[in-house]
Amino acid sequence: MLKNRIIKLQQELNQQITNQGDYDTIYRLSLELDQLIVEFYRVKSA
Template sequence: MIKKEIERLQKQLNQMINDQKNYNAIYQLSIQLDELIVAYYRN
């Protein structure tokens, strides 16, 4: 479940970077992704 969410957020983040979206939104999403990755590997 967490792995699928990580993959989804990675795709979303890559798309936002490619589209040069709001950098604050990219930063917030990258933090969310980092937290999920840490949670995934702790379990």
């Protein structure tokens, strides 16, 4: 389910930010999260 994937990715992103993770990793996770959120709202509004 998209919502669960979004939550998991948010947690992973937050952990990377908190632990001062690699910029490229944080950026990639952020992009993936954005894409999932867009997909979630597309499905929700359909």
